Amino acid sequence: MTFILNEIAMQAPFFIGLAGEPDIRVAEETPADVGARENLLDAAFGPARREKTAERLREGRLPAQGLALVMKDSEQLVGTLRMWKILAGETPALLLGPLAIASAYRSRGLGRRLTAEALFRAVAAGHNAILLVGDAPYYEPFGFSRRHTLGLSLPGPVDEARFLGLEIKPGALKGAKGLVAAAGAHDWEAYGGSADYRRAA
Ligand SMILES: CC(C)(COP(=O)(O)OP(=O)(O)OC[C@H]1O[C@@H](n2cnc3c(N)ncnc32)[C@H](O)[C@@H]1OP(=O)(O)O)[C@@H](O)C(=O)NCCC(=O)NCCS
Numbered sequence: 001m002t003f004i005l006n007e008i009a010m011q012a013p014f015f016i017g018l019a020g021e022p023d024i025r026v027a028e029e030t031p032a033d034v035g036a037r038e039n040l041l042d043a044a045f046g047p048a049r050r051e052k053t054a055e056r057l058r059e060g061r062l063p064a065q066g067l068a069l070v071m072k073d074s075e076q077l078v079g080t081l082r083m084w085k086i087l088a089g090e091t092p093a094l095l096l097g098p099l100a101i102a103s104a105y106r107s108r109g110l111g112r113r114l115t116a117e118a119l120f121r122a123v124a125a126g127h128n129a130i131l132l133v134g135d136a137p138y139y140e141p142f143g144f145s146r147r148h149t150l151g152l153s154l155p156g157p158v159d160e161a162r163f164l165g166l167e168i169k170p171g172a173l174k175g176a177k178g179l180v181a182a183a184g185a186h187d188w189e190a191y192g193g194s195a196d197y198r199r200a201a
Pocket of ligand 1: 099
């Protein structure tokens with residue numbers, strides 16, 4: 001299945017409503033979600049998740065405004081996806097991740113739904129480009145490609161085949177080169193300095 005970004009932008013709400021699971025919804029994350037989200041991430045990635053190079057771009061920062069999303073089945077948190085402001089060399093962009101769906105809910109299309117919803121919101125918020133470190137077979141159908149990150153490097157080791165980019169605005173990553181750096185607001189600037197929120201990657 002191949003999605004084209006403009007189609008996602010145009011049709012995401014319709015697409016999201018297609019799954020026929022009316023109790024499952026996407027919402028912006030709140031501090032009350034932190035505990036369940038942390039448990040989900042621990043189960044999905046294990047304790048080594050904080051050693052990931054992408055974490056160097058997230059630690060100490062807040063997610064991009066409106067782009068920390070959770071998926072819930074009634075009140076139970078079953079999915080999470082965040083995006084973060086970064087500088088790709090000199091180009092403002094977002095970093096997507098982590099994405100996780102609770103194991104009991106996988107292979108029902110929920111990961112794609114949550115990703116599509118996040119992309120839709122990123123487009124609507126006027127962002128120009130998105131980077132991620134993840135499995136190409138999962139993200140390429142959304143338009144992510146290694147070719148957009150060839151001039152860029154991350155602040156730590158990474159399997160380069162998993163370092164992917166997506167241009168929301170055509171050409172946004174053309175010529176982007178240099179180090180990718182965190183650009184989000186520092187985490188003490190919101191949520192009343194909540195320690196629970198700060199420890200959430
Ligand atoms: C990856 C993840 C978010 C997918 O969630 P999901 O709700 O199961 O995804 P969907 O139902 O939308 O899509 C499932 C399809 O994606 C495929 N898929 C799942 N993980 C994949 C991966 N890492 N690489 C390639 N394809 C993958 C499955 O084979 C499945 O294909 P099928 O429907 O033909 O069986 C979920 O498996 C998860 O949380 N994994 C642990 C954390 C993780 O790896 N996060 C992503 C980091 S790149």
